Amino acid sequence: MDRAARRELLTLSKENADGVARHLVATGECLAAEDLDGALAHAENASRRAGRVAIVREVLGFVHYRRGEWAEALREFRTARRLSGSNHLLPHIADVERGLGRPDRAIELAQEPEAQALGAADRVELAIVVSGARRDLGQDQAAVQTLRDLVRASPPGRSWSARLYYAYAESLLGVGDAGEARTWFARSLEADRDGITDAADRLGDLDGIDITDFGEDEAEPSGTDQPVTGTDQPADDPEPPSEGPDRGSTDGSASGDRGTDR
Numbered sequence: 001m002d003r004a005a006r007r008e009l010l011t012l013s014k015e016n017a018d019g020v021a022r023h024l025v026a027t028g029e030c031l032a033a034e035d036l037d038g039a040l041a042h043a044e045n046a047s048r049r050a051g052r053v054a055i056v057r058e059v060l061g062f063v064h065y066r067r068g069e070w071a072e073a074l075r076e077f078r079t080a081r082r083l084s085g086s087n088h089l090l091p092h093i094a095d096v097e098r099g100l101g102r103p104d105r106a107i108e109l110a111q112e113p114e115a116q117a118l119g120a121a122d123r124v125e126l127a128i129v130v131s132g133a134r135r136d137l138g139q140d141q142a143a144v145q146t147l148r149d150l151v152r153a154s155p156p157g158r159s160w161s162a163r164l165y166y167a168y169a170e171s172l173l174g175v176g177d178a179g180e181a182r183t184w185f186a187r188s189l190e191a192d193r194d195g196i197t198d199a200a201d202r203l204g205d206l207d208g209i210d211i212t213d214f215g216e217d218e219a220e221p222s223g224t225d226q227p228v229t230g231t232d233q234p235a236d237d238p239e240p241p242s243e244g245p246d247r248g249s250t251d252g253s254a255s256g257d258r259g260t261d262r
Contacts, residue, residue: 001025008055020050024059031066039063054084065092070099087114091125094133103133124150124160128167140174147171151184162192166199182206 001021009017023046030039043060050056061076074096077089094106109115110130118126127150134143147168154161165188172181182203189199 005055008053009050011053012050016049020046020053020056023049024056027059027063031063036063036067040067052083054080054086057083058089061089061092065096068099070096074100087118088122090115090118091122091129094126094129098129098133098136103136106130106133121160124154124164128164131167131171135171135174140171143171144168144175156187156191162188162194162197162199165191166197166202169199169202178206 001024005024006021009020012020023042027039027042027046030036030042040063043056043063046056047060057076058080061073061080064070064073064076074093077093077096081087081089081093090109090112094109097103097105097109107130110126115123115126127146131143131146134140134146147164151164151168154164158164165184169181169184169188172178172184185199185202185206188197189203192199
């Protein structure tokens with residue numbers, strides 16, 4: 001666990017803090033392995049032992065988020081925000097509102113005074129969510145405008161660049177600019193050192209490339225012609241369990257721009 005998270009457990013007895021920490025670490029390992037049931041079990045154990053610790057409720061919220069359990073995620077994120085006094089979860093809360101079918105509420109959250117005080121990475125995340133919410137509402141041109149200045153100000157080395165470029169490409173597709181969208185999917189792929197987006201698949205879709213897995217060569221029964229077919233890979237993943245908003249492709253997200261938009 002990082003030091004900040006560990007410090008939050010100092011209000012607990014040493015024995016309880018160690019037990020909660022083990023559950024939180026196990027939750028992270030289960031999420032990495034896509035074992036969402038295991039992650040939920042560990043996160044709920046931690047919450048039962050330390051329900052007044054913000055990081056514990058935040059982790060439980062992220063498990064629900066990954067599972068697409070939007071109402072539960074919203075409850076835990078709001079509780080964590082109240083306990084910590086921090087607004088860093090605002091982008092995720094807004095994204096969950098998208099998952100609940102309330103994109104207008106996501107946009108309202110981005111206009112709160114607290115949103116203006118977020119750090120750079122969180123402001124980008126919130127903008128990605130707002131762009132997706134605009135697309136949910138059919139406001140495609142506004143979705144592009146939401147990200148245009150941020151994209152131009154974000155060089156490829158930023159931690160958020162791959163997902164931001166991806167979200168911008170998605171918004172460009174919404175206004176029918178496939179050529180420019182292809183450019184930004186390509187830039188997303190170049191910036192994506194950790195493979196958090198499916199930009200390569202999106203480029204393949206735009207270029208009309210059909211990747212077919214022919215598998216093992218097998219002898220066919222005499223006189224029988226059986227065509228071999230492959231499977232096109234889907235464009236999006238984060239993200240996430242159960243159908244939610246379109247934030248990208250990966251992780252995480254309630255949002256479907258999660259390879260981009262969270």
